[in-house]
Amino acid sequence: MSTRINRRAILAGAATATVTPAIAAPFDGPDPIFAAIEEYRTTQAAFLARCRHEDDLAEKGTKLKPAVGDHRTPEMAALVDAVITARSSLANTAATTPAGLAAYLDFVLAASIEGEEFLFVEDEGEKSEILDFVRALARAVHGMTGRA
Numbered sequence: 001m002s003t004r005i006n007r008r009a010i011l012a013g014a015a016t017a018t019v020t021p022a023i024a025a026p027f028d029g030p031d032p033i034f035a036a037i038e039e040y041r042t043t044q045a046a047f048l049a050r051c052r053h054e055d056d057l058a059e060k061g062t063k064l065k066p067a068v069g070d071h072r073t074p075e076m077a078a079l080v081d082a083v084i085t086a087r088s089s090l091a092n093t094a095a096t097t098p099a100g101l102a103a104y105l106d107f108v109l110a111a112s113i114e115g116e117e118f119l120f121v122e123d124e125g126e127k128s129e130i131l132d133f134v135r136a137l138a139r140a141v142h143g144m145t146g147r148a
Contacts, residue, residue, distance in 0.1 A: 031100030033140075036086075036093040037107050043086040047079040091120050091132040094139035101140050108133070 054064060054076060067074040095101035111119045120129035141147075 031095055031097045033093050033095040033100040033104045036090045037103065040083075040086040040090045043079070043082045047083045050076055050079050087120065088127070088129060088132070091129040092136055094136045094143060096140065096143060098144065101137075101144070104140075 054073065057064060064073050066072060067077050070077050072080065093104075095104045108119050118130070120133045122128040122130045
């Protein structure tokens with residue numbers, strides 16, 4: 001098992017999640033983008049830890065039992081689905097504060113550089129997370145400028 005994580009390969013066997021985009025509206029609570037960033041960070045860290053664990057087991061010659069109807073272990077399949085859901089949620093979340101918008105853009109840039117490809121994906125047959133991201137940016141700016 002390779003330690004290089006390829007998002008396209010992950011998506012190939014994963015179920016897609018449907019996320020309803022948020023509608024721009026006045027928001028009095030804490031900026032939801034911080035929770036979305038943290039959820040993605042947490043699920044991605046768990047996924048990478050599972051990858052390392054399964055790689056270590058495979059290197060030791062341990063045969064991993066795949067989930068029924070899948071080539072991945074049940075744990076790996078669940079984590080792939082969780083990462084996809086968290087990433088889609090992140091793409092659909094509009095920042096409600098300038099600080100949140102700056103954190104969102106900084107996070108997406110850093111994650112894209114680290115992953116050596118843009119964080120959000122657009123594959124044939126998949127929902128476009130790239131368009132969701134752009135829509136979320138537009139909702140954020142419109143919400144902060146009063147242009148709903």
